[in-house]
Amino acid sequence: MIFSGEPATCIYLLLLAVACQALSGLPLLFRRGSAQAQRLSAALLAAASLAGLSGALIALLSPSIATVTIASGLPFGPFEAGVDPLSGFFLLPMFIVTGCAALYGVAYWPAALHAGNCGKLTFFLGLLAASLTTLLIAKSTILFLLAWEVMAFAAYFALTTEDEKPQVREAGTLYLITAHLGALALFAMFSLLKGETGEWLFPAAGTLSAQTGPAAAIFLTAILGFGLKAGCMPLHIWLPSAHANAPSHISAILSGIVLKTGIYGMMRVFSAFSDPPLWWGGTVLVLGLVSGVLGVAFAIAQHDIKRLLAYHSIENIGIIMMGIGIALIGESQGNPALTALGVAGALLHVVNHALFKALLFLSAGSVIHATGTREIDLMGGVARRLPYTALFFLAGAVAICGLPPLNGFVSELMIYLGSFTAISSTGGLSGMFPALTAPVLALVGGLAVACFVKVFGIAFLGAPRSEEHAGGHEAPGGMLAPMGVLALCCTLIGVAPGLLAKPLNNALSVYRSSLSGEWIENLVPFTWVSALAAGLITAALLAAYLLQRRATRLPVGSGPTWGCGYLRPTSAMQYTASSFGATLVSWFKIVLxxxxxxxxxxxxxxxxxxxxxxxxxxxxxxxxxxxxxxxxxxxxxxxxxxxxxxxxxxxxxxxxxxxxxxxxxx
Structure with missing residues (x-):
């Protein structure tokens, strides 16, 4: 094992994280059903997250590249791993989400009540986290493929924890089929890449020409292989059922992190080409636009809260691909500002989506844990019984809708600015494609708001709609604390996005050396965004204080809810998921x-x-x-x-x- 590069500390920390993650599932295999063994497993994953976060932060704040070379004994040469600011941006949310999911799982899936499958779930959760870390630091394409396959199998066994249920087995089988199809495409892509470079390593940024036949084949196989994992339309077929049927903390990792490995692969491969043609950017942008609009359209039509969140993952993958498409078009036109905004917006939305989608899945898991159902129409009045969970779900909903003062607004603003930059600086067909992004992104945001008004209003407000699902109580502290950490991260990025300016600049310089410098500060008004966020939070707190103060002075009374003229109103008279979204669904009925x-x-x-x-x-x-x-x-x-x-x-x-x-x- 040979270390090189400075600083090497981040490699030591990341290798330590991989070891802790891989070993975290062993205690429960030896002591089946033991609560102490489960807590030890969660502690190992939490320790891995802390060590990995430290290594990722070092990589993000330092433009140096640290590498390690390991003799493999295979004809493909030694394995090489390394970390740079680009991979650091994907490692950051990975360690946060996996650590929070591990802690959440102790209370959500206790070993004492799930002795039959908790050991399996915990083991493959640790193996999944270890493979994700290995994949994101792999510089050797063979090491990347090995980690990719381990990730696929670990995710399969984790999501099929309740394999006694037919729908879970069907979801797992569909996921495994699409994972293998994607892997076949990647085998072809990496073989073509080896033919261009002569070695089994990811090429350095900007070292290959895109104006060749093999380059076009590499691009198309990358779109197929990585797109199947990312879940962009129409390659998303495994995603809704897998996310819906997995345990909620596994759904958080699948949506927040596993999908992003496809995005990471695209960005790593695309960055190797210095002169992408216009059709590359146009293809990625169209896939992003379709995924964004149809993802949220399908989400509006769902009755299952986890399947609804799964379709919103497709929507947000579409937003990330919009950013990548804008960046590729900017490169093809020699417009560095457009490239910088596209790459930075995509990278920041990778982080943001991982945080708020994990928050939403963990909150949904708390609701399912309390009500015993995933059907929105069987819920109602949940906020009265689960006030903290309702607050965390609301925070995630505001973030995913791209509203200030939370983090989703910042990354979407960058993509908006990229679209506006294209309109003002690029003409012809190359300017038309990015110009479409702004109105489509606005449409997606508006539909997302309507969808989460539906979810929050039907599930959390009103009266319970079903007696058998009207019970339940607030989640324990072990489930609320991880949700609080994720909500805090969403708020911090929304209020102080300038903290990520230097990491974004460093990642841009890795993606394309010509983008080195202080690009983002000059293109995005971080100060105004922070002022807007601080003002909105201050106004909300002041309004809450004044309302509470006024409420204490008014007489408190209670009475029946106005029944709109009916003498015997019932919970069945409330809006349902179908009735609330009927008009919006009718707009897209040709597709839906x-x-x-x-x-x-x-x-x-x-x-x-x-x-x-x-x-x-x-x-x-x-x-x-x-x-x-x-x-x-x-x-x-x-x-x-x-x-x-x-x-x-x-x-x-x-x-x-x-x-x-x-x-x-x-």
Missing amino acids: RPEVHREEVTGLFPERARFASHVPETVLERIYLPFLEYLFEKALPVRRLQHGKLNIYIFYTFITLVVLLALTSR
């Missing part, structure tokens, strides 16, 4: 294809009527599955080659090897 089940009221003395609506996973159920069924039918003759006899399979392998040797010898 909503299914309505209605029993009409007939006769003088009608029987009990019923109305229900459902929005299918259109891309999966209406496109992919019919296409696969068609392929299966047409491939029946080929299946005759599958005799189930080992000697026949060995013969097939021998013939294949002979053909390959003949082709390569030429």
Whole structure:
């Protein structure tokens, strides 16, 4: 093992974090169902997060690159790992979210009550965290692929913790299929990359030309392989079911971190090319625009709170890809300001989305823990019983909608500024694409506000809608504390975004050396953003104080809620998720294809009527599955080659090897 570069301290800290993460699941394997062993596992993951955060911060604040080379004994050469400000930006939220998820899981999934599967969950949670860290520091493409595959399997076993449920097994199988398809695309991409560079390492930034056929193939395979993991439309098919059926703290990691490995791979590969053509940026930007709009449209139509949050992950991946698309268009036009705003906006939104989406999933887990259901229409009045959880969910909702004074506003502002910069400085087709970003982003933000007004109003306000789900109590401190940490991080970035100016500048210089310097401070009004955030928080606190003071002086009384003329109002008269979003769903019905089940009221003395609506996973159920069924039918003759006899399979392998040797010898 050879260390090089300065400062090497961050590599030591990150390797220590990987070791603690990988070992964190062992105590529960040896002491099944032990609460002490579970707490020890959580402590190891928390210690790993603290060590890793220290290493990531050193990398973010220092432009130096520290590396370590490990002899592998493989024909691909030694493994090389290293950390720079670009990878540091992805490591930062990874350690925060995995640490918070580990602490949350002790109270949410206690070993004493889940002795049968808690050991499995904890082991693969630690392995997932270790593979994520390894993947983000890998400089060798083979080490990256090994960590990528370990991450895929660890995520599969973690999300299928409750594998006795058929829907969980189906979600896990779909995830595993798409993960392997993405890996096949990456095998092709890294092989092409090796052909261009002559070595199994990520190329340095700006060292390859994009004006070649292999470069176009590398770009397309990267979009396919990394896009399947990131969950951009229409490659998102595994995401809604996996996020919905995993334990809530695993959903937080899947959405907040695992999706971002696809974004990291795209940015790392795209940065290697110095002159990307316009169609590269246009392709990424269109995928981002489609993912943003359709992601939030599908979210509005959902009744399952975790599936709703999953579709918002697709929306936010779309926002990140908008930033990457703007950056690529800026590079193709030689516009460094456009490139800087696009890259910085995408990177900051990676951090922001990881924080507020993890906060929302943990808050949703607290609600599910209390009510015993994921269906929004069976909830109601949750805020009275879970006031702190309601407050944290509201903070996450404000952040994900891109509203000040929280962090989502800052990163979306950068992407807005990139769009405005393109409008003012770039003409023709290259200016039209980024110009579309501003109105589409505004539409996405407005729809996101409508969606979370629906969720908060139906689930947290009003009266309980179902007696069997009307109980529950506030989450214990072990679940509230991680939510508080995430909410605090969202607030800190929203109030003081200037703290991230230097790390962003350092990451920009790694992505493209021509962007070294104090770019972000000159392009983004951090001072005004901080003043706006501080003013809004001060005004909110002052209004709350005045209202509370006035309320203490007024007489307190109670009475029934006004029934709008009905003498016997019931909870069934409240808005439902379907009724609240019906108008918005109708706007996108061409894509969403909503299914309505209605029993009409007939006769003088009608029987009990019923109305229900459902929005299918259109891309999966209406496109992919019919296409696969068609392929299966047409491939029946080929299946005759599958005799189930080992000697026949060995013969097939021998013939294949002979053909390959003949082709390569030429």
